[in-house]
Amino acid sequence: MVGRALLTLDVPPYRLSGTVYGALLNHRTALAALGASVDEPPYRGAPRAPVLYIKPRNTLAGDGECVTVPSGTAELEIGASLGLVIGEPACRVAESRALECLAGYLIVNDVSVPHGSHYRPAIRCRARDGFCPLGPRVAGRGEITDPDALTIRVSVDGELRQVATTADLMRPVARLLADVTDFMTLVPGDVLAVGAAAPAPRVRAGQQVSIEIDGLGRLTNRFAEPRA
Amino acid sequence: MMRARVAYAGAIHAAAPHALSDGQSGLRLTDGRTLHEEDVVWLPPFEAGTILALGLNYADHARELNLAAQEEPLVFLKGPGTLLGHRGFTRRPDGVKFMHYECELAVVIGRSARQVSRGDALHHVAGYCIANDYAIRDYLENWYRPNLRAKNRDGATVLGPWLVDTADVPDPGNLGLRTFVNGKLTQQGNTRDLITDVPQLIEYLSDFMTLTAGDVILTGTPEGVVNVDAGDEVVCEIDGLGRLQNTVVADAAFGR
Numbered sequence: 001m002v003g004r005a006l007l008t009l010d011v012p013p014y015r016l017s018g019t020v021y022g023a024l025l026n027h028r029t030a031l032a033a034l035g036a037s038v039d040e041p042p043y044r045g046a047p048r049a050p051v052l053y054i055k056p057r058n059t060l061a062g063d064g065e066c067v068t069v070p071s072g073t074a075e076l077e078i079g080a081s082l083g084l085v086i087g088e089p090a091c092r093v094a095e096s097r098a099l100e101c102l103a104g105y106l107i108v109n110d111v112s113v114p115h116g117s118h119y120r121p122a123i124r125c126r127a128r129d130g131f132c133p134l135g136p137r138v139a140g141r142g143e144i145t146d147p148d149a150l151t152i153r154v155s156v157d158g159e160l161r162q163v164a165t166t167a168d169l170m171r172p173v174a175r176l177l178a179d180v181t182d183f184m185t186l187v188p189g190d191v192l193a194v195g196a197a198a199p200a201p202r203v204r205a206g207q208q209v210s211i212e213i214d215g216l217g218r219l220t221n222r223f224a225e226p227r228a
Numbered sequence: 229m230m231r232a233r234v235a236y237a238g239a240i241h242a243a244a245p246h247a248l249s250d251g252q253s254g255l256r257l258t259d260g261r262t263l264h265e266e267d268v269v270w271l272p273p274f275e276a277g278t279i280l281a282l283g284l285n286y287a288d289h290a291r292e293l294n295l296a297a298q299e300e301p302l303v304f305l306k307g308p309g310t311l312l313g314h315r316g317f318t319r320r321p322d323g324v325k326f327m328h329y330e331c332e333l334a335v336v337i338g339r340s341a342r343q344v345s346r347g348d349a350l351h352h353v354a355g356y357c358i359a360n361d362y363a364i365r366d367y368l369e370n371w372y373r374p375n376l377r378a379k380n381r382d383g384a385t386v387l388g389p390w391l392v393d394t395a396d397v398p399d400p401g402n403l404g405l406r407t408f409v410n411g412k413l414t415q416q417g418n419t420r421d422l423i424t425d426v427p428q429l430i431e432y433l434s435d436f437m438t439l440t441a442g443d444v445i446l447t448g449t450p451e452g453v454v455n456v457d458a459g460d461e462v463v464c465e466i467d468g469l470g471r472l473q474n475t476v477v478a479d480a481a482f483g484r
Binding site for chain 2: 017019021024025042043045047048049050051052053054057058059070118119120121122123124127128129183184185186198
């Protein structure tokens with residue numbers, strides 16, 4: 001369960017709502033990794049609207065908390081993403097003004113059990129307890145000059161395993177906010193993860209993952225076997 | 229016991245069913261005021277946490293959509309912005325071809341559940357209500373089904389009118405469901421035909437995620453979904469839980 005400290009921020013709205021949405025296949029590398037299969041059954045073409053997921057409240061975890069690798073699962077995937085923290089109710093925001101609805105930014109780790117199909121994967125792959133570490137802090141909107149030019153670095157046990165940039169998003173931050181809020185209102189404290197790069201780093205129990213994003217600090221979590 | 233949450237005269241109140249002196253069914257606020265149901269604004273009857281929903285959990289509905297048997301329950305998640313109370317208005321975007329209601333039994337968790345067996349599952353339930361979980365088929369895509377644009381739209385998950393205690397619902401596995409569009413019966417089913425029933429769902433979900441009080445599981449819909457248009461009045465009924473009314477409106481009502 002998410003620590004109380006994580007729910008509070010230094011900037012309005014001062015706390016997270018607990019609702020975390022995220023975009024999948026929104027990083028060029030993620031869609032490219034699927035190759036020609038995008039046009040084949042069952043997908044039959046690239047996504048038209050943003051592909052979104054929800055991390056329910058049982059998944060939220062803070063910096064330093066331990067993530068459990070389920071028994072029978074050798075490895076988990078790390079979805080290192082920039083997270084947008086909503087500051088003003090956002091409904092049908094125009095792309096040109098979309099950043100004005102943000103309170104700030106934080107690091108999101110969308111942890112998942114590897115799954116081959118993107119058609120209708122079971123939520124047990126993504127919605128397990130502790131599978132969404134966030135933090136360590138929310139940087140106010142004014143601290144980040146350009147959210148579409150941030151470098152994301154993932155290290156496992158101190159070894160650099162992935163370097164990506166938000167410059168490679170299919171829908172850059174403002175465009176994503178405009179398209180999502182066309183059908184779904186975001187409210188203060190909601191988080192929207194903009195999407196991770198591929199291939200996702202994989203980790204085993206006993207390893208430690210650190211995600212760094214320019215200006216947002218470092219989110220570190222250890223992965224462990226279930227407690228007996 | 230049946231409880232509603234309503235807004236009336238500047239505050240949010242708990243309310244219970246009450247027969248009015250004019251013979252109509254109304255409600256009684258905890259402060260004693262008695263009102264007609266159209267005098268208040270109905271909110272979802274509890275503060276929802278995680279919203280879980282089932283796809284294709286009635287064999288007849290799965291057949292209706294030509295789907296093969298499933299390996300495990302098809303569960304998806306919804307966000308709080310999609311919730312709406314009794315007598316609310318749900319937007320139908322102009323130009324879509326197929327928007328339909330889904331009458332469902334909603335199970336509200338009352339006590340944390342982690343790795344609970346089906347035999348113990350109902351002890352973790354606070355009560356039940358009716359859900360109308362709208363979908364817009366035009367927006368359905370083949371990535372992470374059902375995608376949020378089709379199933380997680382603002383105001384497209386109607387809950388209520390009452391949260392009915394488990395004590396008043398002795399068998400959630402034998403409840404008749406009905407939907408009426410403009411008074412005409414269009415959908416009919418019974419929870420005895422659920423592919424994965426309520427205790428099994430709690431066992432399945434609590435195996436990988438902790439369920440907490442206020443979390444709600446929408447258990448899926450039987451066959452009989454038909455298109456609805458702006459102006460249609462949709463009423464979902466479940467035995468013992470009441471009737472949940474909603475009106476479909478066009479873009480113009482939302483300034484679009």
